[in-house]
Amino acid sequence: MQTPWDYRYAQRTQRMTSSTIRELLKLTEQPDIISFGGGMPAPEMFPVKEFGEACERVLRDCSAQALQYGSTEGYLPLREMIARHSVRYGISISPENIMITTGSQQALDLLGKIFINRGDRILVESPTYLGALQAWNAYGAEYIPVPSDENGMRTDELESALRTGPKFIYVLPNFQNPTGATLSLERRYQLVDLADRYGVPIIEDDPYGQLRFEGEHLPSVVTLDGQVNHIADFTYRGNVIYLSTFSKTLAPGLRLAWVVAPPEVIRKLVQAKQGTDLHTSTFNQVIAYEVGRGGFIDQHVKEINALYSHRRDVMIDALEEMMPAGVKWSHPQGGLFLWVTTPPDIDTGPLLKDAIERKVAFVPGGPFHPDGGHQNTMRLNFSYSRDELIQEGMLRLASVLTEHVKLPVG
Amino acid sequence: MQTPWDYRYAQRTQRMTSSTIRELLKLTEQPDIISFGGGMPAPEMFPVKEFGEACERVLRDCSAQALQYGSTEGYLPLREMIARHSVRYGISISPENIMITTGSQQALDLLGKIFINRGDRILVESPTYLGALQAWNAYGAEYIPVPSDENGMRTDELESALRTGPKFIYVLPNFQNPTGATLSLERRYQLVDLADRYGVPIIEDDPYGQLRFEGEHLPSVVTLDGQVNHIADFTYRGNVIYLSTFSKTLAPGLRLAWVVAPPEVIRKLVQAKQGTDLHTSTFNQVIAYEVGRGGFIDQHVKEINALYSHRRDVMIDALEEMMPAGVKWSHPQGGLFLWVTTPPDIDTGPLLKDAIERKVAFVPGGPFHPDGGHQNTMRLNFSYSRDELIQEGMLRLASVLTEHVKLPVG
Numbered sequence: 001m002q003t004p005w006d007y008r009y010a011q012r013t014q015r016m017t018s019s020t021i022r023e024l025l026k027l028t029e030q031p032d033i034i035s036f037g038g039g040m041p042a043p044e045m046f047p048v049k050e051f052g053e054a055c056e057r058v059l060r061d062c063s064a065q066a067l068q069y070g071s072t073e074g075y076l077p078l079r080e081m082i083a084r085h086s087v088r089y090g091i092s093i094s095p096e097n098i099m100i101t102t103g104s105q106q107a108l109d110l111l112g113k114i115f116i117n118r119g120d121r122i123l124v125e126s127p128t129y130l131g132a133l134q135a136w137n138a139y140g141a142e143y144i145p146v147p148s149d150e151n152g153m154r155t156d157e158l159e160s161a162l163r164t165g166p167k168f169i170y171v172l173p174n175f176q177n178p179t180g181a182t183l184s185l186e187r188r189y190q191l192v193d194l195a196d197r198y199g200v201p202i203i204e205d206d207p208y209g210q211l212r213f214e215g216e217h218l219p220s221v222v223t224l225d226g227q228v229n230h231i232a233d234f235t236y237r238g239n240v241i242y243l244s245t246f247s248k249t250l251a252p253g254l255r256l257a258w259v260v261a262p263p264e265v266i267r268k269l270v271q272a273k274q275g276t277d278l279h280t281s282t283f284n285q286v287i288a289y290e291v292g293r294g295g296f297i298d299q300h301v302k303e304i305n306a307l308y309s310h311r312r313d314v315m316i317d318a319l320e321e322m323m324p325a326g327v328k329w330s331h332p333q334g335g336l337f338l339w340v341t342t343p344p345d346i347d348t349g350p351l352l353k354d355a356i357e358r359k360v361a362f363v364p365g366g367p368f369h370p371d372g373g374h375q376n377t378m379r380l381n382f383s384y385s386r387d388e389l390i391q392e393g394m395l396r397l398a399s400v401l402t403e404h405v406k407l408p409v410g
Numbered sequence: 411m412q413t414p415w416d417y418r419y420a421q422r423t424q425r426m427t428s429s430t431i432r433e434l435l436k437l438t439e440q441p442d443i444i445s446f447g448g449g450m451p452a453p454e455m456f457p458v459k460e461f462g463e464a465c466e467r468v469l470r471d472c473s474a475q476a477l478q479y480g481s482t483e484g485y486l487p488l489r490e491m492i493a494r495h496s497v498r499y500g501i502s503i504s505p506e507n508i509m510i511t512t513g514s515q516q517a518l519d520l521l522g523k524i525f526i527n528r529g530d531r532i533l534v535e536s537p538t539y540l541g542a543l544q545a546w547n548a549y550g551a552e553y554i555p556v557p558s559d560e561n562g563m564r565t566d567e568l569e570s571a572l573r574t575g576p577k578f579i580y581v582l583p584n585f586q587n588p589t590g591a592t593l594s595l596e597r598r599y600q601l602v603d604l605a606d607r608y609g610v611p612i613i614e615d616d617p618y619g620q621l622r623f624e625g626e627h628l629p630s631v632v633t634l635d636g637q638v639n640h641i642a643d644f645t646y647r648g649n650v651i652y653l654s655t656f657s658k659t660l661a662p663g664l665r666l667a668w669v670v671a672p673p674e675v676i677r678k679l680v681q682a683k684q685g686t687d688l689h690t691s692t693f694n695q696v697i698a699y700e701v702g703r704g705g706f707i708d709q710h711v712k713e714i715n716a717l718y719s720h721r722r723d724v725m726i727d728a729l730e731e732m733m734p735a736g737v738k739w740s741h742p743q744g745g746l747f748l749w750v751t752t753p754p755d756i757d758t759g760p761l762l763k764d765a766i767e768r769k770v771a772f773v774p775g776g777p778f779h780p781d782g783g784h785q786n787t788m789r790l791n792f793s794y795s796r797d798e799l800i801q802e803g804m805l806r807l808a809s810v811l812t813e814h815v816k817l818p819v820g
Contacts, residue, residue: 001648001672001673001674003611003647003648003649003672003674003675004609004610004611004649005525005611005648005651005671005672005674005675006674008525008577008578008611009524009525009678010523010524010525010526010527010530010549011527012523013524013678013681013682016524016678016681016682016685017681038479039479040478040479041478043473043474043475043477043478044474046473046474046477046478048469048473048477051465051469051473051477052465052466052469052470055462055465055466055469056462056465056466059458059461059462059465060462063453063456063458063461064453064454064456065453066663067453067456067458067461067661067662067663067664068450068451068453068456068661068662068663069448069449069450069662069663070663101687102512102665102687102690102691103687103688105685105686105687105688106686106687108685109685109686109687113420113422113548114419114420114423114426115415115418115419115420116420117420117421117422120420131684131685131688134684134685135685135686137685138523138682138685139420167418168418199414200414201413201414201415201418237413238411238413238415239413239414241415251477251478251693252477252478252479252692253476253477253478253479253480253691253692253693254477254691254693255512255687255688255689255690255691261415262411262413262415263411264411264413264415264416265413265415268419268423268426271423271426271427272423272426272548274541274544275426275515275518275519275541275544275545275547275548276515276516276519276545276686277512277513277515277516277519277665277687278513278515278541278665279665280512280665281512281663281664281665281691281694282662282663283661283663283664283694284691284693284694
């Protein structure tokens with residue numbers, strides 16, 4: 001159908017394309033495909049009973065507020081709860097440092113809206129979260145990729161990248177999307193130190209930090225930044241904007257996340273959000289507060305971690321048993337993803353098409369790299385599928401991969 | 411607190427300012443202020459029982475879907491329900507013409523994102539919805555204002571405005587925000603005819619269309635556009651993008667609205683929404699579908715209209731009884747607002763400060779006019795407050811106004 005809208009699209013739409021991840025999510029709607037593509041939590045872990053009780057209580061006691069328009073900053077008791085939670089993790093903040101967003105994706109969009117001019121360069125890990133690139137492409141961002149390994153961003157390459165004048169640094173330090181890697185403590189210190197020295201602020205995206213299965217919790221970048229120059233522990237200096245979410249600890253269907261920032265940045269974000277969706281669902285905010293206020297989330301996260309840790313092990317056992325020689329994978333200490341590297345002659349893009357024919361799906365790793373390349377990588381989600389589906393899915397994937405791996409002649 | 415973010419704001423933030431409406435909404439949180447400022451539905455009309463039953467059913471029968479990530483387009487059964495509803499109102503569309511948005515404000519933002527280049531001129535009614543200006547200012551829009559009167563946009567001034575090359579026309583034909591005026595049938599025909607002649611597409615924003623208290627329902631602009639050139643009734647030609655919402659018929663706290671557009675525009679909107687908030691709350695979409703699917707909304711709207719019609723009458727009676735000479739007001743046939751014009755020497759900006767001291771609030775009319783002026787106007791909401799509060803509030807407002815009206819000397 002031809003319409004007068006056809007030749008009216010804004011220039012910026014040229015860089016707006018449908019993300020591989022989102023297109024793949026559609027595949028998971030076909031029930032016969034075993035998908036390791038999406039970043040979906042295990043539905044068995046949704047706190048259905050607690051939601052049900054909260055809905056009942058909220059609709060009985062405060063429906064007039066919960067169903068009405070609310071403030072753009074977000075529901076104050078929820079922001080207070082987040083502030084208390086943050087203090088425990090070493091960030092001393094108050095509700096005026098917090099805005100509730102419609103998922104972390106919205107925080108990324110609004111940060112792009114208030115900070116990114118066309119041509120601004122953002123320093124990112126390579127690979128990095130595709131949704132951030134997608135949000136910021138719309139504002140004309142360019143990227144300065146810094147390579148990463150099993151300990152996260154390679155801080156030995158950071159200084160030369162900082163010299164090229166990035167607007168800010170974007171980093172996912174815990175169980176990164178897509179690699180599952182965690183930034184080591186030593187590198188965290190180097191990151192805040194170098195960022196401080198070059199006066200470049202940081203956006204720390206931390207959707208998975210609480211999903212640690214083993215090993216010690218590492219202080220977040222925003223916490224370490226409060227200790228730079230040894231002024232005082234716990235000071236929120238405002239150099240680091242911190243993002244987190246209820247999508248992995250409660251349920252993604254609520255679209256509830258938050259951003260921690262200096263009050264002046266929060267004011268700008270609020271203005272941007274007013275024009276974007278007025279505010280995040282009041283009902284969902286009140287429900288999340290009701291479910292979370294008694295300390296439920298801490299307890300619940302332990303159960304999530306027990307299940308996800310088990311599923312990670314099932315996946316790694318299956319990979320060890322089934323994968324052809326030359327295929328390698330990471331061993332993440334938490335989160336939702338592990339990262340697979342195939343022999344260099346494999347391109348996981350065409351591989352995916354064959355995999356889908358065998359009714360198994362993953363996300364090719366290439367698009368996560370703003371500098372291109374890395375076609376021989378893939379992201380696997382281990383949180384969503386039950387044991388037998390993980391095993392069956394790995395069997396299918398291994399058989400497709402085995403066909404693609406060119407055996408050495410001789 | 412000074413931070414490295416301070417000198418990093420994008421250029422576009424210079425045109426992002428906090429809206430008068432949203433700042434005023436904060437006042438309504440003070441319980442002793444009688445506010446006619448916000449555009450808030452009556453909380454007594456929230457279908458609390460139906461929501462409670464729906465929550466229970468959804469959490470029992472489909473929690474794994476309702477709490478999980480969903481598709482960016484929106485929950486298919488909800489889009490099918492909207493398509494069926496639209497056919498009854500003369501727009502023959504299918505779910506591929508519909509995307510669910512996080513409130514209509516998000517539809518405005520996403521339309522700005524995909525269509526507006528810096529400097530593009532949008533043809534708007536003057537006055538018009540402030541939230542549209544706020545959304546589009548961020549993309550660098552300029553405005554071509556066309557004056558309006560008690561019958562909506564003055565189509566006799568439309569042709570000369572169309573000659574100046576607007577990107578699209580933005581119009582709220584039913585019980586407009588802020589004036590409460592309805593575009594007459596004759597002017598609707600003129601609008602679609604002129605738009606068609608000049609090849610300029612239209613965005614029709616219709617949050618209040620179902621809230622008609624009296625008089626005949628008028629066909630929407632998108633419906634009339636389907637009859638241009640008498641091709642065939644009910645054809646969706648795609649020239650008009652149509653917006654509506656569940657905020658006024660169910661509850662604004664759900665943040666649920668929808669956009670009707672050609673499939674190609676929907677595809678672009680979906681790409682933009684992916685980068686903006688991934689998708690609208692699955693939980694809220696499933697709840698709205700459960701509440702709405704049996705035809706509940708039609709019945710419920712009748713009850714809403716009975717109450718709002720009564721409250722409008724209470725407000726108009728109070729205005730007639732209490733207001734000083736020279737103050738005039740509209741008599742809207744539906745919606746949430748009426749429009750007050752004071753004598754020309756009054757500025758309702760400073761008046762508001764005095765009003766707030768007397769614990770009554772409204773929205774000054776000036777900012778709704780992209781061409782400035784009209785300082786002697788104000789918007790009053792009649793849907794939110796109970797009878798005795800409307801009467802007491804009008805008493806307070808009349809006393810402030812009486813002090814400001816300079817009586818003729820003689």
